[in-house]
Amino acid sequence: MDLALTEQQAMLQTSAADLLRRELPKDKVLELNRSADGFDPHLWRQMADLGWTAMVVPETAGGLGSSLTDVGALFEILGQYACPLTVFTSGVLSAQVLAEAGASAHGGLLSEVATGEKIVTFAYTEPDYGWGPGAVQLPATRRDGAYVLNGTKLFVPDAHIADSILVAARTEAGDDPGAGMSIFLVEKEQRGLSVRQMSGWLGDRLCEVTLDSVEVPASAMVGDEGGAWAPIDRAIDRATAVLCAYMAGGARRATDMAIEYSRTRIAFGVPIGTFQRVQDRIIDANDDADSMRLTAYEALWKLDSGHDDAPLAVSTAKAVASVGFPRACEASHHVHGGIGTDHTLGLVEYTGKARTLQPYLGDAAYHKRRIARLLAPRS
Amino acid sequence: MDLALTEQQAMLQTSAADLLRRELPKDKVLELNRSADGFDPHLWRQMADLGWTAMVVPETAGGLGSSLTDVGALFEILGQYACPLTVFTSGVLSAQVLAEAGASAHGGLLSEVATGEKIVTFAYTEPDYGWGPGAVQLPATRRDGAYVLNGTKLFVPDAHIADSILVAARTEAGDDPGAGMSIFLVEKEQRGLSVRQMSGWLGDRLCEVTLDSVEVPASAMVGDEGGAWAPIDRAIDRATAVLCAYMAGGARRATDMAIEYSRTRIAFGVPIGTFQRVQDRIIDANDDADSMRLTAYEALWKLDSGHDDAPLAVSTAKAVASVGFPRACEASHHVHGGIGTDHTLGLVEYTGKARTLQPYLGDAAYHKRRIARLLAPRS
Amino acid sequence: MDFAYHYTAAQETFRQEVKAWLAEHVPSHIKAPVDSEFMRGDLYDFALELRRKLGHKGWLAPTLPTAYGGGGLSVELAVIIEEELRRRKIPTVFSNPLVIPAILVWGTEEQKKKFLPGILHGEKICYQNFTEPQAGSDLANVQSRAVNLGDEWVINGQKIFVSGGGPGKADWLFGPIMTDPDAPRHRNLGYFMIPATTQGITLTPLDLMNGRNQYIVMMEDAHVPADHLIGGDHQGWQVAQTVLEQEHGGGGQPHLIDQDLDNFIEFVGNASRDGRPMSEDPLVQQQVAECYIDSHASGLFSMRNHWLYHSKSELTYEGSQSSLQRKLFGLRNADRMRAVMGPYCLLGIDEQRAPFGGAPEVFQRSSLVRTHPGGTIEVQKVIIARRLGISKTRESAAPTPQTAGRKNGSP
């Protein structure tokens, strides 16, 4: 038993924090979030050069083949700085899908993802939003050795700046939603594909991806026809654990802001942190942040060490994070009062992230349902 | 709009409080709860003489035909004194079932319920506990003009002291659980019937009622064969609103105990009520008690005035009460600390009531499901 | 008990009048915007003009005396007007009504005549000039200064989180300013009606989560006539209390209405997930019911307060209880709606995929922002504890237009 980060992981965290403190101060986050595409090529290049997009990519495909715990340690810091999640979209989630489903046939693309030359997103969710296998209904119809995709993917992260899109589609309908799902690699310039940024209080850029009779060759299929759910399920589990570390970092920062503010803000002649009501919100947020961190690292550790019940740990971590991150932000708002709603303070950006990530890769109810099924005694 | 009790209702409350203050001090409640059958014939006689068992009984059957709001006003006081609920079991719930289902054929029994000469209970729940129509599975089989009942009723209130039992049974199976239900009046001395008090931390006496080929004549059927669910549904709604008033009274007393204790208990040199953490629990309990009272009276009013959405108001009141009563007690325990767990203080008796009444006549989840169905836009 | 208003035939006739008047004066395409942030341009001008018309009919303050610009009507007719205005979803220009009880309770007869008709006729727009950077929850810590020059006062200082349409749109800024730095807390303030056009007053918008409808008010050597002081020059805190009594929920509401809840129920009724109607999902059913229950119970608190207020009963904790619950259930319901609607309730008013024109997203932000103004959650709890008699400090309610001069003693 050893709950400390390794020296190497600690160094990784330090160097990440150094970069982000310099390149991504809170006014830069706000500026980026308000920019047209929410993407900073200069920052992207630096992150890629540090290998952040290469960590989950196997060494055989030109990546670093890092442990997931290493990746989580990095993303804990990214979460603290509310770093845009493009590095996650492409460098973790899409990379995992590629690696799990078809590293062999698409090793070239995976290498480009690792170096950051290519940005790839994963289009899974549809108008009936959800993360179970049943959520994918978009049909891919075989025609003359090619496939034609028709339909809409919604809430797809970073599709507006992606070079390629991994589209989960249904090559076969049937009673078992886990069967008949396939993945297709669709290039951005593909005829019939259109991408539109959605607007609102979205912590990251989410897009509507419309596929209007998009015809792709059979070689665009990533992995086996009809067998995509199993690798997607594994890839999502691995990515989710990393995302949980990111969310833990965000919750920690929102909590620390509240702690700091409670020490310096004076009301009724004393720091507000001396009031029990204020303390209680901070104590709760601190518990959330700590629970998120422990459950995230436990999930990462179970995935790294190949535990059978890693999915249980992942769902536990995400259920904790989906509840804890928004709640910690809300507590921090509560402590800050009106000033917390001022964009220039920075807290609002964490709250936006928290609420957007809450349903991403499965909300608390989804993961709790999964936990209950995993816990049920075998009959 | 007038949210005050009428003068007459206020007087009813005063006289009830006078009796219970005298006859049912907290040590008497404890003694009664620890006695063999939890029943005090002397107190029962006084309550019956005051007409408490006659209120919901129509004047045509020798009752008072009071408004439900009157009955609720009485039971709010009974709840404050943690009065045993036999008066509810017989005088409200069973009386309502009789009145709704078959006052004509069983008017004599209803009159005896009204005077308190007879105690009648209503046996609805079974080992698969629940309050929807599907919860009744016990079969009643027709044989030679009579009916034979076989099975077990569980958690039946006051069956050990009841003279008669109204048994909900299934005269017909089928896909619609609302169809095929009938009610039978079973006398206590009936061959094949056995009653056993269940033990545990039960705020009132609950029994296991076993029917081992109990044969009853056709005249024992109360109301129409197969048509019992509709009158039972109405009767339960009416009784539930009254029970909610009782629970509101209990929550109010548990809250007031906490308020009083917080003013007098000294810690760190000051009354503990001056600590924000203690205040917050009291504020929450006070909110629960007030919400319970308002939603209960709204339901009673809607039933009295024949509103279409009375069932919505009843389910709202019970969902609020099922959550609020145990929560207010828990808050009061929290304020009292260790001493609150001492039986001689009296709080434990309210907590026992609260937890036992939580699922009775439908728990919060059951009523929330019903609310959602009632709210759903008609398509 | 009776949880509803019942109207006579004459009152129902009045309702028809109101309906007809609204049909005549409000074109059918005119509706309140989903986000009050976008109460701009033509729509603002229309709403301002409509406000004047309503005011001159006495329908902005139906129950107040006609002598001051009110309607002199019964509570029932006031409720009818409110019902019809809401039903029609007319766009409203924000003017903080809480100035009215302060003047009614604490103003001299001259001041009532001077200020009230303009306000009640809808000619004048008022912003509440309360919060300061160092006086939020601790409102008594107001630091802005008013110096007496005999005929007038000179005011310097800064207010923040002042709500309204912004520069050039306000007529009056009302609130407490320190008149006497040597006097003890709660006895060192005056309550001023500051003309917004006074030289030295500037409004700068804040960049907030809920938009740019809140302002920093800078007051630099602003000269204000002496008769713009409401109440004595050491009674500003007491005047503010009358305002806060109302703001903290003491007036109540006669109806149980919640558009965000109605939207949510409709959303669930139309949506599907995994190929099945969302309304049949047991988890969704629980969330819908919990939203309804929370909203309904909070509404009953508000209805009770309305009844208490109009039956001229003395309130204790009830105002703050209602205000607290409104803030808390808003947060809880926003949370439940996120759980059911997922990212749909984060889609903004410009997004074609947004349900109800983005109203759920506005609610996601407003429910969080609303926890602070009008007394934070903490402030409400402090007041409730005092009025339950468990706090170190005991207090009773401040006088309101309904209770002033009664057993509380006149102010």
Place this chain on the structure above:
Amino acid sequence: MDFAYHYTAAQETFRQEVKAWLAEHVPSHIKAPVDSEFMRGDLYDFALELRRKLGHKGWLAPTLPTAYGGGGLSVELAVIIEEELRRRKIPTVFSNPLVIPAILVWGTEEQKKKFLPGILHGEKICYQNFTEPQAGSDLANVQSRAVNLGDEWVINGQKIFVSGGGPGKADWLFGPIMTDPDAPRHRNLGYFMIPATTQGITLTPLDLMNGRNQYIVMMEDAHVPADHLIGGDHQGWQVAQTVLEQEHGGGGQPHLIDQDLDNFIEFVGNASRDGRPMSEDPLVQQQVAECYIDSHASGLFSMRNHWLYHSKSELTYEGSQSSLQRKLFGLRNADRMRAVMGPYCLLGIDEQRAPFGGAPEVFQRSSLVRTHPGGTIEVQKVIIARRLGISKTRESAAPTPQTAGRKNGSP
């Protein structure tokens, strides 16, 4: 990171020894009762004897030095012993182990030799003599008095909520008594090991929700030898802090175990409602998962503390955080279980229909009762706030056997 212990072959061999020893000494029909209230008669005697045997093997305090009666074993072997004892569900006589760190940190060498072997060998049973009617959350307000007569102290006063098997079963009552009424708070107490058989000591059971296993201890002119004072005669508060540091969760637990949760999952797996397996009910699934998550997250806090403690790290708020969460999730899970199990979780140990021999009903009561001892919810929050550095009072952790003499300075 590594969230588990990994055992060497030698350690696994040791596990087999423990198993074999237990098989030899504990007949298979012997099991801990569902309700510790019923640890009586023959079972009590058996458990007491077993405790002695375990003690003499050094297995009651495996990691402590053999010189004091410990086992002198590694943490891993200690964890193995704990695992096997738990697996076997052996009945245990309650003796409060928190006396041990107090003596280890604050006792003289003579006192360690005098008291520890008897305790660690399982010969002596200790009750914590802390709470008084006027000293609950405010423990420093202890009013019972010890007067110094040179060779001995004479003690008078009353303790309450003292847990244990009752009169005639305790050997030592340990805790703070006021030695100097003129000294300031926190400097006016001594910490005494009072022989329970001392004349003048009487134990009277309380009639509590969780039974009659807690006592009022009356101390009337009880004479106690001078060397039964642990620490200086003004250091009782400081000694108590060392105890509380452990009691408040500072020692942690290496495992994630929760029998009540396991029962609940099993109940759901076997039950049905409306003719369908309860485990397929979506609402039930959510409740089961929430119980699991809460229990698991709290368990991770405890595991983290175990690791911090055994890696000799200084804790700040972590002990109280874990203790607080344990109390809170117990209440939440009891609530969830009531929601799913309905009246079944109120059926007592004598009821034939009770699932798991009534264990869920015991949990319904114990989860509520457990919120008070070992520092109430409020006390834990006070400590956390102090250690997060936001309270008026700042504090760091009291010395424990793992940290005493390190950077904190020796006591």
